[in-house]
Structure formats: structure tokens, C-alpha cells
Amino acid sequence: xxxxxxxxxxxxxxxxxxxxxxxxxxxxxxxxxxxxxxxxxxxxxxxxxxxxxxxxxxxxxxxxxxxxxxxxxxxxxxxxxxxxxxxxxxxxxxxxxxxxxxxxxxxxxxxxxxxxxxxxxxxxxxxxxxxxxxxxxxxxxxxxxxxxxxxxxxxxxxxxxxxxxxxxxxxxx
Numbered sequence: 084x085x086x087x088x089x090x091x092x093x094x095x096x097x098x099x100x101x102x103x104x105x106x107x108x109x110x111x112x113x114x115x116x117x118x119x120x121x122x123x124x125x126x127x128x129x130x131x132x133x134x135x136x137x138x139x140x141x142x143x144x145x146x147x148x149x150x151x152x153x154x155x156x157x158x159x160x161x162x163x164x165x166x167x168x169x170x171x172x173x174x175x176x177x178x179x180x181x182x183x184x185x186x187x188x189x190x191x192x193x194x195x196x197x198x199x200x201x202x203x204x205x206x207x208x209x210x211x212x213x214x215x216x217x218x219x220x221x222x223x224x225x226x227x228x229x230x231x232x233x234x235x236x237x238x239x240x241x242x243x244x245x246x247x248x249x250x251x252x253x254x255x256x
Contacts, residue, residue, distance in 0.1 A: 146227075
């Protein structure tokens with residue numbers, strides 16, 4: 084059962100990471116289009132800056148779960164690399180219980196409130212004169228945080244099984 088849950092979460096975040104990496108291409112094309120219009124044709128856009136910010140934010144938040152899945156988050160390795168696999172699992176499990184889960188739960192709660200208010204009040208983004216709605220981007224932030232939380236749950240389950248010396252398979256790594 085645990086193996087099925089962990090595998091499903093891993094597959095979701097793997098799929099989301101691979102899909103949303105294409106936002107990088109959209110970000111580059113948006114920046115290139117804006118630069119060409121601004122400097123070659125003296126016709127700057129009013130939408131490219133905020134679109135670039137939203138695309139960059141989307142890449143970041145939708146990639147958090149994927150990066151955790153691939154174990155690519157920044158970590159201070161001075162002591163960690165010297166630990167055994169079981170000790171690493173214990174440290175990761177304890178840190179997830181006392182740091183990761185409370186912080187992510189708070190971030191999801193606050194982000195959800197901001198998202199809800201953006202939709203209810205028809206909030207707009209005011210960085211430029213384009214004024215796009217803020218609700219869709221704030222929704223992406225909440226979804227990204229939820230995917231990050233799910234991957235954290237999968238990692239905690241995986242670490243728990245390592246602690247009791249029954250590791251789950253790790254084909255995705």
C-alpha cells in the first residue's frame with residue numbers, strides 16, 4: 084500500500100516537472116519577443132514583464148515537488164554526507180516532521196487565503212498597465228505547494244521505511 088502511494092506521488096511530480104519545464108521555453112520566447120519589439124521596433128509590450136514574472140513563478144512552484152523527488156534541493160553536506168543511509172533517513176524524517184510539514188502547512192494556509200481573496204475580490208496584478216487577474220497565478224502557487232507537500236509525504240514514508248530497514252524501491256531516482 085505504502086509503495087503504491089509513494090509511487091503514485093512520485094509519478095505525479097515527475098510528470099508535472101516534465102510538463103512545466105516547457106514554461107521555460109515560453110519564458111524565453113516572451114523575453115525575446117519583448118526585447119525585439121522594444122529595441123528593434125521601438126514598440127514595447129505592456130504584457131511581457133508580468134507574463135515573464137508569472138511564467139518564472141510557475142516554473143519555480145510547479146518544480147518544487149519534482150526537485151524534491153530528484154533530491155536536488157540545496158543542502159548543507161558538511162555532516163550529512165558522513166552519515167550512514169539509516170542516519171540520513173532518521174535526520175530527514177525528523178526534519179520533515181518538525182520543519183518541513185509545519186512550514187509547508189503554514190505556506191499552504193496563507194497562500195490559499197491569498198488565492199481565495201484574489202478570486203473573490205477579482206484582484207488584478209498592478210506591475211504594469213496590463214492588469215491581468217491575480218487569481219490564476221495565485222492558484223498555481225497553491226497547487227505547487229500542495230504537490231511539494233505530497234512529495235514531502237512520499238519522502239517521509241520512504242525515510243520511515245529506511246529507518247525500519249525495509250526500504251521501498253527507488254526506480255525513479
